[in-house]
Structures are given as structure tokens and as C-alpha cells.
Amino acid sequence: MKFNFFQALIPKDKKFFPLFEKASANLVEISRVLYEAIAKSSPERRKELIKEIERLEHVGDNITHEIFHELETTFITPFDREDIHKLASVIDDISDYINGSAKRLELYKLEKMTLPLEKLAELIYLGVQELHNAILELHNMKNPNKIKEACIKINSIENHADDIFDMAVAQLFEDHTDAITIIKMKEVLSILETATDKCEDAANVLESIMVKNA
């Protein structure tokens, strides 16, 4: 049996891993609600779901603060202190961007959802699920390859989101003669796409943790 450096380096931890799992589980829920709001809801139902997204964003905020608080009061951490800080911050960013997307739908009074909006919301949901799986695996660390695979999938999801965004914007120029409609749609597409960028940033933090401890 090959010696696993990783298992040797990460001490048993009862504080940070459960908090990160709570944080990424909350991300799965908030992105599921966003996907439902965009892909499967009437305008009235969407309004309710946007409120729910705002509530879940506050839940996420509290978990982030818990992690920061633990970091201040804990001497020995399962991986680098600054990586704990980075990972918590980027999870918080994803939740912010999801909430920001939902807010813009409402603020810009966009009632008609489109296929690229649905597709991007679905990609966020998929990316966040991969992130959650990677974080669960970070705890057990029985199979570091699973983390690597999740990160590769997140990268490919982000590439896909880039393509969807580029083509959707080009399509806006084909379909609309009203510049204001184009600007509004482009803004919402753009913040959704940025949420997948942030998933990739989270994957980069995980990769960097693995690279340091490999």
C-alpha cells in the first residue's frame, strides 16, 4: 500500500470540516432554488423563490462568520490558515453572486426567462454540487483523486458557461433592436457566468491545498 502523505498531514478535525460541509450544502440549496426560480417557475413563484435565495444567502453569511471565528480561536488547523480563509471567502462569493443574479432578475423586472439563463443556472447548480462533493471528500481524504476529478469537472463547467454566455450575447445582438433590453439581459447573463467563475476559483483553492500537501 502506497503511503498517503495527505492522510498524514491532515489531522482529525471536528470544527472546520463540518462547517465547510454546512457551507457547501447551503450553496447546493441556494443554487437549486435559483435553478428552480429561473427554469421552472411562474413570475409569482419566482418572486417567492428570490426571497428564499436572499434568506439562504444570510444563512451562508453566518456560516462564513463561524468559520472566521473558529480560525481566530483555533491554534491547530487541518490545513493552512490562509487557505481556510480563502476557501470560506470564495464560498461566500459564490453565494453572493447567486443572490446578486436573483436580485437583478427582480430589479430589472425581467419576466421572460430564456434558455441561456436556464442553462447558466443549471451549470451553477452542477458546479456547486461538484464543489460540495469535493469538500465532503476533503474530510475523509480516502480518495484524493475524487477531489481532483471534481475540480476538473468544475473547470469544464466554467468553460461551458463561458461558451453559453458568449453565444447568448451574440444572439441578443441578432434578436433585439432595443439596446436597453440587450444591456439588461447581458448584465444578468454576466453575473450568472461570474458565479461559475467563482466556482472555478473555489476549485483552484482546493487544488492549491492538494498541491501544497501532495
Added chain:
Amino acid sequence: MKFNFFQALIPKDKKFFPLFEKASANLVEISRVLYEAIAKSSPERRKELIKEIERLEHVGDNITHEIFHELETTFITPFDREDIHKLASVIDDISDYINGSAKRLELYKLEKMTLPLEKLAELIYLGVQELHNAILELHNMKNPNKIKEACIKINSIENHADDIFDMAVAQLFEDHTDAITIIKMKEVLSILETATDKCEDAANVLESIMVKNA
């Protein structure tokens, strides 16, 4: 009396702290001038202040270069070399974005200032003052909690700026039928909002320095 790890780890330093204090004091001045230009000036006076902002941005550049130069020639630093590099770079970014905002006002020939522009300029000014206080405290390090509190305030200022930006853009869609005016205003609002993002990045560097040395 609790042992203060922080005080133990940061040696007395006569080079970097004074330079960072100069850099953040310059930020306070440049953001004060921006606020004055946007909130309290006639178009003629604004033109003069925009020139003053450009001058202060060059002053900031020179301080950044001094910090980088010290970094190359100094063997023992008060905190991690790479964090000194990051903190100096992000302070330089804030100054760049403030100057960029001022330049756009002029380039786009925007003569009529609006309440959200004023509010964002005020938030930058407030955020930069918190940053300056945190940096002064970094030197004394008598009360690390003060740095933490400043960082929390900077984060909350950035959240506030996000909300102002989102609502201001939504309002543009309500108030204007001319897409070009919307684009111009959105660009200026956006760069002002990004300046508060950069303040948050600076707070993150400070938090990361504290986390590493806690």
C-alpha cells in the same frame, strides 16, 4: 495577561510601516478629493479636482515603488514578503480605480452628478479611512481587534456599495430611454463600485496577515 503572539512575531520596523501609512494616508486624500469632486463641486471646480486626483495617483505610484524597492533590499520584513507585496499592490489598485473613475467623468463628459454617484464616492472615502486606521494599528499592534473591526466595516461598506450599484442601475432603466446615457452612467457607477471591491481585497490581505500570525 494573555501572551500576544502578534506582538512577538512582528519585529520593530522603521521602513515598511511608515511607507504603508504614507500610502494609506494618500488614499484618504485622493478619495476625499473624489468625494468633493462628485458631491460638492461645480463642473469647473470638478475639472481642477480631477487634475488633483491624477497628481495624487502619481504620488501613490511613487510610494508603491518605494515599498517594492525596500522589499528588494531588505532581508528581514515585519510580515511575510509576499503579503507586503500584495498589500502595496492592492493599495495601488484602489488609487488606480479612483483615478479611473475621475477620468471617466471627464472622458464621458458627464456633467450632471447623481445621488448614487455621490453615495458611492462617500463609501469609497469611508472605506479608505477604515483601511488607513487598520494600517496605523498594524504598526502599534496594541489592539489587533481594531484591525478586525475595521475589516468588518470595510466588508459592510462593500456590501452597501453593491446594493447602491444594483439599485442605481435598475433606476437608470426606469429613468432613461436613451441607451447611451445608461451605458455611460453604468460604466462610472461600475468603476466606483469596483474601488470598494478593492478596499475589500485590501481588508482580506490584512485579515490574512492576522490569520497567519494569530
Added chain:
Amino acid sequence: MKFNFFQALIPKDKKFFPLFEKASANLVEISRVLYEAIAKSSPERRKELIKEIERLEHVGDNITHEIFHELETTFITPFDREDIHKLASVIDDISDYINGSAKRLELYKLEKMTLPLEKLAELIYLGVQELHNAILELHNMKNPNKIKEACIKINSIENHADDIFDMAVAQLFEDHTDAITIIKMKEVLSILETATDKCEDAANVLESIMVKNA
């Protein structure tokens, strides 16, 4: 003779340096093709070159993956594992943004190139050449000053690109009354400018490697 800490700290490496050199040489080629496409080509020829850019982007992707693979399987690295990861990622980003610029030209059906587009493409090409020179020097490390000089040039190229972008957008507002044309052009100018930002990020990684090992 002054003792060179740098040479002492970086062991002879036959894996990473050649891969980074391949990666930055590919960047030089992809940015050269972008410059040719924008500055010197008929619309028909441009289409072919955009395909070539896409091909080179895939070549770059494969080099990035090779670097990541080496990182997983190599125990001793010539500089910090996380900096290898960061440098490879940011080189990949530059290539992505160059390909993204080319794609937008095609997707938005922009046939008429402008002077600011040419100028930005040229600045990317120049910045990438400086980056390539710095990376070649990283290997020999006979003259660390050369890396520093390349980084300073990259920073100044990025500042120049910022100015070109700002003035070009202001000019769009002067020259066009059609908001949709403005939006399209602004999007392409913006992604080109972002490519120079990413060159600056790469320079920051190099500076940070030097700062850590100084």
C-alpha cells in the same frame, strides 16, 4: 562576487522550466496571430486566423495539463508548488482571453477593425513577449534584474492598455449614435484590455516568486 541567493534556492530542474517555456512561447504565437488577424488581415483571412487561435488555445491547454500533471507526480519543485500552479493558471487565462477576443470578433460579426483594437492587440503581443523573456530568464537566473525589468514593462503596457481602452470607449460615445454598435465594440475592447490585466497578474506571480526567494 555577491552571493546570489536565488541561484542557491532554485535547484536544477528539467521538467517545469521547459514546460513553462513551451507555454509562454505558445502565448507569443497565439498573440502574434491575434495581432495579425486584427491589424493586417482581410475579413476572409481573419476567419482562418481565428480558427488558428482556437487551435493554439488547445495546444496551450495541453501544456497547462502537463504542468499540473508534473506537479502531482514531482516531489521537489524549483519554486513553491502553489506558485507553479498559479503561474500555469494565469498563462492559461491569458490564452483564454486571447481566444475569447477572437471568438467575439466572429460572434458579433465585427468586420471593420479600428485603431484601438489594433493597438490593444499589439500591446498584448508586446506584453506576452516580455513575459516569455522573463520566463526564459527564470530558468537561467543569471540576471534576476532582467525579470524585474520585464515585469516593469508589463505593468507599463497594462497602464497603456488602460488608457487606450478608456479613450476608445469615450470615442465610441462621440462617433456613434447606435448604442448596439457601442456595446459590441466596448465588449471586444474590454476583453482585449483584460488580456493585458492577466499579463500583469502573471508578472505579479513572477515578482512574488522573486520576492519570496530574495
